[in-house]
Amino acid sequence: MRMIRTTLAAGLGLVAGVALWEGYKAVGDPQGTEILGVRLLPRASDAAMPHVLDILERFGRAELTGGDPIWTVVLAACLFTLRNVAVGFAAGGLVGLLLAVLMQRFRLAERGLLPYVILSQTVPLIALAPVIAGWGGRLQLGAYPWQPWMSVSVIAAYLAFFPVAVGALRGLQSPAPIAEELMRSYAAGWWRTLWKLRLPASTPYLFPALRLAGASAVVGAVVGEISTGTRGGIGRLIIEYSREATSDPAKVYTAMIGAALLGLAVAGVVALAELLLTRRTVVTS
Amino acid sequence: MTAPAVELTGVNKIFNQGRPGEVTALTGVDLTIARGEFIALIGPSGCGKSTLLRLVADLIAPSSGTVTVAGKPARKARLDQEYGIAFQQAGLFEWRTVRRNVELPLELRGQGRRERRARAEEMLELVGLADFARHYPAQLSGGMQQRVAIARALAVHPPLLLMDEPFGALDEMTRERLQDELLRICGTTGTSTIFVTHSIPEAVYLADRVVVMSPRPGRITGIVPIDLGERTETTRQSPGFFTGITKVRAALRGTEAAVGAER
């Protein structure tokens, strides 16, 4: 029942978005609307806002004359990026969770770390990405040299760890004092209290945070690919296609839709994990 | 002679000692509870009943004095899991089924799955919730949750049971039924009990001795022995029951008078 309603709502949202897009195209000024030299509304011309159908149709046509259809190119790029997202998401999630556990365990760590955790997200990614790529270039992991995609994953992790750290901390601190006293009365130490009480209690906070982290990891990977110049991913594709925006305006939108779908797919995986891990078989008798 | 179930000698508890907001919660508490004895703690709000219970449970440490449980320091007794505790709120883990909530203390003692399960089911039977084993706490009424919490406290067959107003939020009928259930369980298992309550009839009905406390500073001002023998359906109407209530009320009034005189 909930499933059906969610799907219905998502479908309605999509229809509304398309309607808004096409509606604006129909009534908007092709040159955009400016008041006192400030552009308030974007150009509604076909070059700036191609028709939805044109974009969909563009998926089917070849990327370059005689090449593969564009949907296969976008799909391949998404899959390439997905690996970076997955590694970044896993690493970021793990770091975030460990930080949260550390901050929950030691008040001092919370006071000392939390400001920096928050500060970390105010550093502009565009400034940070080249630095990470530069550091990575000088690293050597045992016998393996540093790969450019690793820098991308690090950037994805950098964005992903934040919501997890904050959300998990909140969740780990969520048990009522009475529950903590109960564990104490059972002579359960810190570790067992974490495992039996804090972690399960944190799931209502943890999973929304993980969903956010998934989306952040996608953004991080796309931006990371662009700013480190990594080839093969969806970020690179967006940049390449946007150069052709004047001659082939629908093309860049195919890559953007690909990136958006990638984000949705990651969020979907997290939602599925939540469903499986926190399933409660509700008995009504 | 075996050691008494609980022994408090010269116990003082001062919260926030030497800091702003210093509160003297308990002074000069001496109390010895025999094995198998049922003690009711009664007194005005803020007189330190919960504090006393938490001291015995080693959830907080006394500022001075000693607390021994089953002849051991309170900390050792806690680590040996010598007691079961039930708070005023049920405090169930909402992500666990009723049965798995009752299993929790057994799980932490490292008992096997099958053994755990059998014991939990036995306890749920005892509190009349066998049919709800696979429900989640959110699906139960407040009184049912409270009974699950009691089953959880009893599951390890603790030699000592600590209960802080466990029936506080229940309706009169459920309350009386649970009182009888509790007495039956404690009687058959020989459990010693400290039971905090605000209700004089409840204290008299349940206890072998009613310990009356008074606030500012929290201390024991009187101990009323109750001798009603085996509790039956007629006990609540018996003259002995009303005499007990009168005695406890008089003892409590004494503390009120003392408070009034202070002002």
Ligand SMILES: Nc1ncnc2c1ncn2[C@@H]1O[C@H](COP(=O)(O)OP(=O)(O)OP(=O)(O)O)[C@@H](O)[C@H]1O
């Ligand atoms: N953690 C604490 N920090 C500071 N003061 C506390 C703390 N716990 C209890 N107190 C104080 O100790 C006194 C006794 O509190 P306690 O909870 O033991 O009362 P009580 O008899 O259980 O009251 P009630 O019947 O309302 O539950 C109160 O004045 C309270 O303010």
Ligand SMILES: [Mg+2]
């Ligand atoms: Mg209390």
